Amino acid sequence: MNNMHNIWKMRFGHFVNEVQKYMRFIVTGHIAIVFVFVAGAAGYQYSEWLKVAPASFPAEWLVAATVGILLAFSRPTTLIKEPDQVYLLPLETQMPVYFKKAVNWTFWSQLIIPAVVYIVTIPLLKTVTELSSLQIWLGLAFIIALKYLNVVIEFNYRFANRGQAIVVDRLARGLLSILAIETALTSSVYLAAIYLIIFFAYKMSLQKRVIGQPVPYEHFVHLEQNRMLRFYRFANYFTDVPHLRGTIRRRAWLDSAYKWIVFSSKNTQLYLVFRTFIRTDDHFYLWLRLTAIAAVITAFVDIAIVAWIVVAALAFATTLQLKVALLSNGEFRMDMLFPIAPTQRLKAVEKLLRITSVVQSIIVTLCAIAQPHFYMIPIIIIVVSELTLRLSKK
Incomplete structure (x- = not known):
């Protein structure tokens, strides 16, 4: 196993399998339907706005700022693991072969987002600017070159520093990157090539500093661990990730939420469930994130049927995932030692979820108050949440 091509191939295969294992739970049928409706509604809104977009709209600067920021974030994906700090030391002279493959994968995997964002803005550029099709597509080629330089530079900067x-x-x-893209769109790609020369010179200076330096295994291991941890936390919103442990925060500003619970043995589980929901990051941020998504979509989408479908899907996802998470018996709890009826926890969870659905409906309705037929949104959220509670498995 001293061939760097084989090591990368094995690591990459394991990485792909790990991602696919959880992506099948993330990209489900109802999520796909929501994405289709959201994309359709966003596309319709975008096309309608283009009809009235002012000619003085700073499209070039908007595109340059958005894409330039995305280009700057080029964190390398090396797939380095903690044991590599010991086991790959004898092969350190061969690591450039491994890192070349890592940089190439980083480039291709991260190119999609800025390229898609730029392509989405092409109708805007054609509407409010006098750019020809050739200039616009040359701009895309320029962005691809910038992305590759950003990826190589960030990798070498992290290696050297x-x-x-x-x-x-x-x-x-x-x-x-922002100045380079703006110059390419407003002046010419040839003039913007000056920025490519600056990037290239910076890349070469960093590559010279890297020569002879030991591989910063600890830094790359830390990067990989954090990257996979973010993915596992995201996947945990859709399915249970066994080796993931969520963090706990007190959130003292929500302590008043417990005060209305009467001190009584029959409310033991209700109190515990409320504390679990409020203090567990995974549960609390899941509800907060889905509520925020629903609020933003309903605030900007003025097609009633699309807004209703989105809030219904998000209400279903919120209730179902929180119910599964709060009723999970994977860990030992102290309340299991006390003579409390098993049905108490189920009733407590259902009461909590009814309250959270009401709060969610209020927040989303307030954000959608300027949209047509907004009064249907709280009804949809509460009805869908209640049906999910009653029809989902106990």
């Missing part, structure tokens, strides 16, 4: 002051590096690259 162990990730220290990476914010300063990103800020500099972000500003240069």
